[in-house]
Amino acid sequence: MKSLSFERAKEKDRADGLASKRGEFLLPENIIYLDGNSLGPVTKNATKRIKEVTEKEWGVGLIRSWNDSGWVDLPKKVGSKIAPLLGVQAENVIMADSTSVNLFKVLSVACAAHPCRKTIITETNNFPTDNYIIEGFTRQLDRGFEITYVDKPEDIISSINKSVSVVVLTHINYKNGEMLDISEITKATHKAGALIIWDLAHSAGAVPLELENWRVDFAIGCSYKYLNGGPGAPGYLYVADRHIGKFNQPLTGWFAHKSPFAFKPQYEPAEDISQYLCGTPPVLSSIALDAALDVWTNVNLQDVRQKSLELTDYFIKLVEQCCSDPALQLITPRDHKLRGSQVSFTYPEGGYAIMSALIEDGVIGDFRAPNILRFGFTPLYTSFSDVWLAADKLKTILETRSWDHPRFHDRKLVT
Numbered sequence: 001m002k003s004l005s006f007e008r009a010k011e012k013d014r015a016d017g018l019a020s021k022r023g024e025f026l027l028p029e030n031i032i033y034l035d036g037n038s039l040g041p042v043t044k045n046a047t048k049r050i051k052e053v054t055e056k057e058w059g060v061g062l063i064r065s066w067n068d069s070g071w072v073d074l075p076k077k078v079g080s081k082i083a084p085l086l087g088v089q090a091e092n093v094i095m096a097d098s099t100s101v102n103l104f105k106v107l108s109v110a111c112a113a114h115p116c117r118k119t120i121i122t123e124t125n126n127f128p129t130d131n132y133i134i135e136g137f138t139r140q141l142d143r144g145f146e147i148t149y150v151d152k153p154e155d156i157i158s159s160i161n162k163s164v165s166v167v168v169l170t171h172i173n174y175k176n177g178e179m180l181d182i183s184e185i186t187k188a189t190h191k192a193g194a195l196i197i198w199d200l201a202h203s204a205g206a207v208p209l210e211l212e213n214w215r216v217d218f219a220i221g222c223s224y225k226y227l228n229g230g231p232g233a234p235g236y237l238y239v240a241d242r243h244i245g246k247f248n249q250p251l252t253g254w255f256a257h258k259s260p261f262a263f264k265p266q267y268e269p270a271e272d273i274s275q276y277l278c279g280t281p282p283v284l285s286s287i288a289l290d291a292a293l294d295v296w297t298n299v300n301l302q303d304v305r306q307k308s309l310e311l312t313d314y315f316i317k318l319v320e321q322c323c324s325d326p327a328l329q330l331i332t333p334r335d336h337k338l339r340g341s342q343v344s345f346t347y348p349e350g351g352y353a354i355m356s357a358l359i360e361d362g363v364i365g366d367f368r369a370p371n372i373l374r375f376g377f378t379p380l381y382t383s384f385s386d387v388w389l390a391a392d393k394l395k396t397i398l399e400t401r402s403w404d405h406p407r408f409h410d411r412k413l414v415t
């Protein structure tokens with residue numbers, strides 16, 4: 001550890017142009033938070049807004065606040081704040097429901113484009129909810145859909161042929177943090193005449209995105225990870241201009257109606273992105289998300305990316321230098337082009353216990369079954385000192401095997 005001393009980490013912090021952003025978050029003292037890829041911390045702005053909303057807008061304004069405080073506009077307003085993070089126009093993004101529900105909606109629309117094509121492509125290692133939704137969707141329609149599960153990222157492009165209706169992929173894998181090439185895979189998909197849906201759960205706010213330039217058809221994502229919207233904050237979805245209004249998503253709730261408050265007996269679809277809403281939005285969660293998104297004002301996403309790569313490089317280097325336990329294996333790509341904003345290691349026996357011991361020691365990452373230790377790096381509030389301290393604590397836990405105590409092995413429901 002001598003050559004890469006803690007002083008060096010502090011020097012890096014002093015030179016960090018994003019360091020001042022950390023002050024906009026409420027982070028507990030003596031905690032090193034490396035789990036913003038699962039649940040981002042609360043912003044000071046969000047706590048203030050939630051208080052105002054409950055006391056004034058809800059407390060005093062009551063139902064009048066749907067109009068007077070603009071609650072009814074939140075899905076579009078929040079969508080327009082997320083749009084620059086995706087590299088698209090404001091009117092193509094809307095906040096709604098959850099990522100899972102949004103996948104069902106856009107998948108239905110995407111499949112309607114080519115009724116004769118019956119294949120949906122996904123990755124075997126896609127986030128489970130994506131594959132569960134695809135399976136549930138195909139079962140429900142009973143239209144002879146077949147799902148092709150691609151085992152390895154390098155085989156995705158060769159599996160896209162002219163029988164494919166829709167390709168559903170997650171840009172950055174939740175387990176190992178591997179990043180796919182959206183531009184290249186989208187091009188190959190279009191060449192085969194198919195459409196593509198990208199899940200951006202681990203991408204928006206973590207890496208710069210240019211969905212419009214890449215000609216992406218649909219995208220979905222959640223806002224409680226890198227966007228810091230709060231536990232269970234609503235998801236969002238993107239629909240390219242060329243698809244808006246062509247087919248209707250099937251959850252035709254009243255908020256997807258052209259004029260919800262006309263209370264007409266017949267459903268008439270909204271002509272814009274609002275057709276992708278379903279029912280009443282969760283106002284308190286939406287307000288927290290709306291406030292949290294202000295943290296991105298004047299943030300250059302290229303700077304975020306650069307710091308993210310520096311943080312992840314630094315962590316990998318420190319862990320490999322100081323943790324000599326051969327059972328600990330890096331599974332995140334070293335190649336920057338293939339890496340998102342997290343670092344994962346496997347540890348065959350005891351991965352869960354090691355993470356529990358780290359958490360007790362004030363370093364919060366998480367564990368993904370069966371054996372993955374996951375560390376998320378979020379440039380707006382992760383410092384180089386955090387990284388150094390986390391690696392140092394991991395080293396001690398591994399060297400002393402302090403993790404091998406019964407209290408660390410007892411598995412909780414949420415890991």
Ligand SMILES: *Cc1c(COP(=O)(O)O)cnc(C)c1O
Pocket residue numbers: 098099100101127129130170174199201202222235
């Ligand atoms: C976290 C995550 C989700 C979560 O979906 P919800 O519907 O919000 O529970 C979906 N997809 C991916 C890739 C994720 O990482």
